[in-house]
Amino acid sequence: MVAEFNSAFSINGLPIVYDDLSEVAYSLVKEGEPFEKEIGDFLLDWVSESDKILQRTSGSTGSPKDLYLSKKAMVKSALLTGSYLELGEGTRAVLCLPVSSIAGKMMLVRALTLGWKLTFVPPERTPLWSVSGDIDFIAMVPMQLQGSLKELRRVGKVLVGGAPVSKDLRQALLGKKTIVYESYGMSETASHIALRKLNPPVQGTPSGTVPAFQALPGITLEQDENQCLVVHAPFISPEPIHTNDLVSLSDAHSFHWLGRADHIVNSGGVKLIPELLEAQLEPVVDRRFFLTGIPDDVLGEKLVLIAEGKPDKDLLAKVKRSAAVEKYQVPKAVYFLDTFMEGKSGKILRAEIKAELFKNE
Template sequence: MIHKNFSINKNTLDKGGLKHLASGFIKEGEVYEQEVGVFLLDWLSEKDHIVVQTSGSTGKPKKIKVFKEHMINSAIATGKFFKSEEKTTALLCLSANYIAGKMMLVRAMVLGWKIDLVPPKTNPLDTVYKQYDFCAMVPLQLDNSLNRLHLIKKLIVGGGPVSENLKQLVQGITTKIYETYGMTETVSHIAARRINPKKVDKKDAHYFKALPNITLNIDDRNCLLIKAPLLNDDTIITNDVVVLKTYKKFLWKGRYDNVINSGGIKLFPEEIETKLQLVIGHRFFITSVSDNVLGDKVILVVEREYDKIAYLTLQESIHNLKNLNKYEVPKEMYFIPRFVSTENGKVQRTKTLELALDSKL
């Protein structure tokens, strides 16, 4: 399915022309263009599905089958939700190896967008000199693009939570910026929330709103259940603990598999991290290790070279945080120079923790 108004790098192409372009990308293009070429040929094949690899940030990367029909339905839902119909100008700055990058191309082909490609680097707008209606980024790219965001009218951000500090930095910016929620199994995002609204409704400010044709529920763990018949034949059971407001709105609290049971108190690392962002300027995460007394002991891992003065200063700053209760205060801190990350920049917490614990030996 290729819309008559679809164009890529200013080339308006039919199926044959797109196959030729994709083959050229594979033979002569840069790495990111080769990735696009491989996906386009896969999309244009007679198969009714494509195979997509998950990121591996919360477990071992795996390959799953995604039906093209579901990808088309997802593209249509995105167009309606964000009011981005045909002739929308779009910028692709994500790798086409993953679902987020693939879906930008599908949206363009299905909805009739005019899409341009740039390398999927941390500062993707550095070589961009025209304005686009729509773009998708990961939080790291947004953080490195703040001084050029005027080039994007509408931006969706996914692949990981947007930090509180970054949310503060985008307030007052004219670009409409949305944090998205989704996964490979849901064919990219199924919900979104604006993080820099002109008018702030405190009651709904932190709630994600589901896209069309999606209904939400929770299981006995308070984990989100997603019913999206146009995207997946089965009800999707997640490990994301949420507060469900309506069948369309939810507040995300954290991952069920990250929950820390310390002295009988259930703690969500993601909630603690939000509070610690006020005093930590480097990448970090909260996790736990076994403890004979507490069961789980809260620890903090920070991505930076060890420095005794910085360590003691951070320790004092954390203890002075008024919104951090005594159970949430890290019992140990580790500084390590570099986190273990996936290919697309997501922190692998388990492997990074192993590295941190090894450094103590």
């Protein structure tokens, strides 16, 4: 099929016509760095006869699997983003995400479809240091945004996703004029289906208030019997997309994310949502950490805290003294690891860390 294409599209300052896409792609595959080879492979897929793109899911809605996304759905998603964020033809954009991810693929689709002037750089922690001049738009994961705070003055709009944005990072954005949106989405939804504006804060909004995610036009939301989010996006899938994300649903178009259903700890009959408690403990624990459950003869499961870095024998006592959480929500034990395993987006790999830590128990 002939893929959607806008003639204003350019790569690294070079205008590209549709008939030259294959040649550009072959050159990247043959001579490029590993991240450039991924770009070339995707461009070849985009101009191929197939009407679908193969994407390996991240496992957000179950075990990782191969997924085939319609090119038409990806184009529709790109058009929605362009319209919602007012990023039209001629937008100066930077691709700094691996194209193995749906987020990286969609940056290319947006550029091709909307006619952006795209610059691509290695998917490193400080991508803006590789780019000169002002930028209209860039999509990043939180660790890249954290590493780019000093350069944000050159950027008009940022889309951040792939992992939760910490309270400290949200705080670091205060006072900066760059417009930052946090995204919610997954491979199955061809990138994000909802956004929330983190910065600059809406006038009159209390300090520290986290806004709700707002669904893009044409997308509606509901909850299943387990309070998990269900997404209705007809342009992506004729069937509802069921997620494993616990949410507080404001209405059919907005929600607050609470945590993952598969992370819930059932301790003595009380269901604890680790992500909610982690947010409350963030000011108390001065390092990366997460909460999880492990088997317990009395409680069935007990809540424990796993922290990164050198052991601190006073950490649990500090948590108890803080009163940041209720007594029954205080972890029963603390475990330490020198370094956390993390995914490409910087997301902490909870299941893998837990399996490694307790493999001999």
